[in-house]
Amino acid sequence: MPRRECCVFGCHQFDVLHRFPKPETSLERFLEWKKIVGSKLEDKTNDDIYTNCRICNNHFEERFFYPQSKRLAKTSFPTLNLGFISSNQDESIEIQSVPEVLSESMDIDMVPQILPGCSSQVPNPELVTKTGKISKVKQTKQMEIMIKKIDYLKKKLNVQKDQIKAAQKMSKTKLFKKIVKSLSVPTQTFVNMQLTQYKKKNRGRRFSIKDKLLALAIYKKSPKGYNFLRKIFVIPSKRTLQNVLKQITLKPGLNPVIFEQIKNATEKFNTEQRLCILMFDEMALSPAMNLNIPADQIIGFEDFGKDVNSNQTENIADHVETSSTSRMYRHS
Structure with a gap:
């Protein structure tokens, strides 16, 4: 069985070869490939081209390959080293439907280069300049x-x-x-x-x-x-x-700053408005020890305030006593 070679005119490379797009599923791209290769495939049927014809790696740009792979993307088409298509005529190929999303339409000028090993027997082949126009793809749903x-x-x-x-x-x-x-x-x-x-x-x-x-x-x-x-x-x-x-430092016991705030708030109150209820309550705490770094102090021991002798003990606190006031009369 003869070894397959690249079907591009004048190219006899046996490098990695790529099959044409399947006509049944990608007919439009298949016809574009066939048109780019040129008259060499005009007499062949689509099934014959898909079964027997291949195009080598030398005719595809790097952007058409998957990363770290020789596999072609579904949007690929041959653009390089196509100067062997014809020796006497120039062809202008317009690629109208390339399934690749582009932000705007652009022109691609493809000036083929003769690679070593590609048709060295062809005397002075004329370089053919091809201009392809990539249009916007139809938007998906x-x-x-x-x-x-x-x-x-x-x-x-x-x-x-x-x-x-x-x-x-x-x-x-x-x-x-x-x-x-x-x-x-x-x-x-x-x-x-x-x-x-x-x-x-x-x-x-x-x-x-x-x-x-x-x-x-x-x-x-x-x-x-x-x-x-x-x-x-x-x-x-x-x-x-x-x-x-x-920024507000409140310690166990009586805090003067609280009484100062109450004094300012009730300065304009009359005797009736100053009547209030003083309430005390006790709540359970989960025993815990915390370090107050700025004050360099361990928090968690029993503390009765600075107004009580031996205000801090060696016992770990598990309850807290609170006090609050509630006014009996509001402003009319």
Whole structure:
């Protein structure tokens, strides 16, 4: 049985050979290959070409091979060393359907080169310049769905940008400033926080102490609710609030800073409004030992406060006593 060789005119290489695309499943690409090879295959049937004809590696670009393999991709077609097709005529081949997704249409100029071992017996063969045009591929259903989704999101983004610009312009008007001034102090703080921080990136936002205290009050009321609000509004993160709490030093026993805050809050109260209930409660703790690195102190032993003699014992604490106040009357 004779050994197969490359069917390109003038090429007698026995390198790795590749079969033509199957006519039954890839007829369009099969005809393109047949057209590129030229008149040598005109008299043969499609089945005969598919069964007996091969094209060697020398006629395919590297981009048509799978990585670290000699196997051709399904989008491949011969483009190199095709100068042996004809000795007296130039052919212009237009490749119209290549199943490869390209962002735009491009022209490919293929100037063949004579490789060593390819038809050295042909005297002065004329080089043939071929121009192929790769057109856009038909979009699959999945691509169409993704493109529609992208277009929808782009429109939604543009609408939101317009709304933000309109809100920004409105925030600079005298009427808006007048309305904000009529709001309560916490509401003013919240509105100003949204207007000043919404444009900035997460790591570029800077919150004032008023912003942090307002956010901390919301967080203490409902941590889960705070997580939900943080998805909608621009408010400080949990870590920011934890850093605020670290700046407040509270030790076991009586803390003067708490009484100072109560004094400031009740300064304008009358006698009736100052009536309150003092409550004590006890809660169980899981025994544990923690190291307070800044204070160089081990936390976890019984501690009754600095106002009690021998305030800290050698026993590990398993209960905590708390105290709180509740007003009997509210502002009318």
